[in-house]
Each structure stands twice: as structure tokens, then as C-alpha cells.
Amino acid sequence: MATSERSPLRTVVALVSALGLGGGGLAFGFVLASVAAAVLTLGLGVEISPAALLVLSLVFVQGVGCAGVALAYMKLRPVVGPEIRSILGFEGVPGPFDIDAELPDLRGVAVVVGGYVLAIGAALAGSVLVTLLQVDTGTNQAAEIGMENPETLLILIPAAILIIGPGEELLFRGVVQGRLREVLGPVAAIFLASSFFAGLHWFALTGGSAAGNVVALAVLVGPSLVFGAAYELTDNIVVPSLIHGIYNATLFTLLYVVVAFGDQLPDQQNVAAAALALL
Structure with a gap:
């Protein structure tokens, strides 16, 4: 892991680059998925x-967007980093x-x-807190597709382990949190990366009130902190x-x-729906 290298300008540069890489990876993947969908529907x-459509999104957003940007950053940093540091007047060369x-x-x-638990x-x-507060939370778009087309959930379940988890963690823990750690240290890096990761889920929610969605995203910070702490504890992105x-x-x-057994499980439906806003 990189060591802390702090100054006001370096802190600003780290924040801009880390958050830009995180948001840029998702945006890049979304653009690619949209282009691919347009080519298939309008062109062919x-x-x-x-x-x-869900498979396209998984492949291009989490696979190509998140993982691709993370890997490109690691590859290009030794080449581009010295030039940027020279322009900004930083001494030395970028650390590994x-x-x-x-x-x-x-x-x-x-x-x-332990982290999973x-x-x-x-x-x-x-999810229980959201239910008790009686706020109207939005639904994650992937979960919404799953509720309307249950067969897609059979794709999402393995994809969560094979594509979603690795792709998002490589970008948000590996790159975003790692970049912030260089200037802010591990604790601040975990909190900022987790908050940013949770906040970006706003764009994945449909419906709900503004207050309800803010509550849902605030609760999502909890699992995100667990992911970040697990990475710092092990220095292994696989964990x-x-x-x-x-x-x-x-x-x-x-x-x-x-969805499949909702009639037999009426008391669990609201809690499950609230929890799924946290995907």
C-alpha cells in the first residue's frame, strides 16, 4: 500500500483524481452499454x-467500465504521473x-x-430502520428489472460474485480508496471512498422521495465501510x-x-424491498 504524502494541493489533486476515476469508470461503462444497446436495436x-439488457449493463459498466478504468490507471500512472507532477510542481516521482x-x-x-456477516x-x-421511519425509498434499477422479470435474478446472483463485486471493488477500493490513502491515510480514505460509493447509487434508484433515498444511501455507507476496512486489513482486493x-x-x-413466494411471505416483503434499495 502507498504511504501518505500530504499537502493542501496534493490533497485536492488526490480528491479530484480519485472521485473522477470512480465516477468516470461508471460513466464510461454506461456510455459503452448505451452505445452497444443502440447498435443492437437501431443498427441491427x-x-x-x-x-x-441487464447482461449488457453488467459487462460494460462493472466489467469494462469499473475494472477497465482501474487497470488502465495502474498501467498509465507511471507514464502520465510524472508529467502531471511536473506541471503541478511536485517534487519526486509517483510512488508505486x-x-x-x-x-x-x-x-x-x-x-x-466476518465482513459478510x-x-x-x-x-x-x-432496512428495518427505513421501514420504521416510513420513508419512501426508491428501487434499485437492477432489482426493479428482477421484480418484473424474475428469471434475470438467476443471472444477477452469480454475476454479483463474478462481475459486480470484483469490478466495483477494483475501482472503488483498489483505486479510489488507494489514491485517497496516499494523502489522507487509511481511516479518512475508507470513509470518503465509502461515502462516495454509496452516494453514486443515487443514480441507480428509481422512484422514491428525496428524503427516503438519502436515508437509503446513508444506510448503504455501513456495508461500504465494511468493504473498505476489509481491504485495509488484508491488502488483498479479492477479500x-x-x-x-x-x-x-x-x-x-x-x-x-x-418475488417467487411473496404470497406465502407477506410480512417479509416490505423489509426485503427496503433492503434491496441498498444494492
Whole structure:
């Protein structure tokens, strides 16, 4: 992990670059997904099903957008970094920026298990809080597609572990949190990266009141802090990726149960719907 290198200008540059990379990765993936969908529908006359649209989004947003931008940053930083530092008048050269990824050891496995329990506990406690406050929260767009087309949830459950968790963690924990850590230290980096990650979910929500969506996003900070802390504890991006992926897969599975067996589980439907705003 990189060491802290703090000054007012370096702090501003780190904030701008980290948040720009995070938001830019998602935006880049969204643009690619939109272009691909337009080519298929307008150019080739292909009718895209909800499941196919969801696959396009997963591949281009989490796969190409998030993971691609993170990997490009690691590749280009040694080349572009010195030029930027020269323009800004910084001394020295950029330090190494690595994102370690390896199979978790026993300690890593313990962090995965403990982190998953904490993340799910935070989500369920948050969903109960949302219900008690009686605020109108929006629905995650992927969850909304799943509620209307339950078969897509059978795609989302494995995709959460294989694509969503790794892609988002590589960008937001590996790059955004890692970049902020260089100037702000680990604690501030975890909090800022987690808050930014949660805040970006505003654009994934449909419906709901402004107050309700703010509450939902505030609750989402809890699981995000768990992901960030897990990365700092292990210095292994695989660990938060597994926690995040299994966490999302659990919520998608819960949604599938609610959709498939909602008539038998009326008391659980509101809690599940509130929790799924936290995806």
C-alpha cells in the first residue's frame, strides 16, 4: 500500500483524481452499454430482452467500465504521473501503486466471513430502520428489472460474485480508496471512498422521495465501510470483492424468494424491498 504524502494541493489533486476515476469508470461503462444497446436495436434491429439488457449493463459498466478504468490507471500512472507532477510542481516521482490480488489465506477467509456477516447485518438493520421511519425509498434499477422479470435474478446472483463485486471493488477500493490513502491515510480514505460509493447509487434508484433515498444511501455507507476496512486489513482486493459479491448475491436471492413466494411471505416483503434499495 502507498504511504501518505500530504499537502493542501496534493490533497485536492488526490480528491479530484480519485472521485473522477470512480465516477468516470461508471460513466464510461454506461456510455459503452448505451452505445452497444443502440447498435443492437437501431443498427441491427435486435429486440433486447430485459435479461439481455441487464447482461449488457453488467459487462460494460462493472466489467469494462469499473475494472477497465482501474487497470488502465495502474498501467498509465507511471507514464502520465510524472508529467502531471511536473506541471503541478511536485517534487519526486509517483510512488508505486499496486492492487494486490491473491487467494485469501486463513486470515483472509476469516475477514470474508466476518465482513459478510457485518455487511448483511448493516443492510438488514438499515432496512428495518427505513421501514420504521416510513420513508419512501426508491428501487434499485437492477432489482426493479428482477421484480418484473424474475428469471434475470438467476443471472444477477452469480454475476454479483463474478462481475459486480470484483469490478466495483477494483475501482472503488483498489483505486479510489488507494489514491485517497496516499494523502489522507487509511481511516479518512475508507470513509470518503465509502461515502462516495454509496452516494453514486443515487443514480441507480428509481422512484422514491428525496428524503427516503438519502436515508437509503446513508444506510448503504455501513456495508461500504465494511468493504473498505476489509481491504485495509488484508491488502488483498479479492477479500472485499468476495464480501461485496456474496452480499449482493444474498440480497438478489432474497428478492427472488420474495418475488417467487411473496404470497406465502407477506410480512417479509416490505423489509426485503427496503433492503434491496441498498444494492
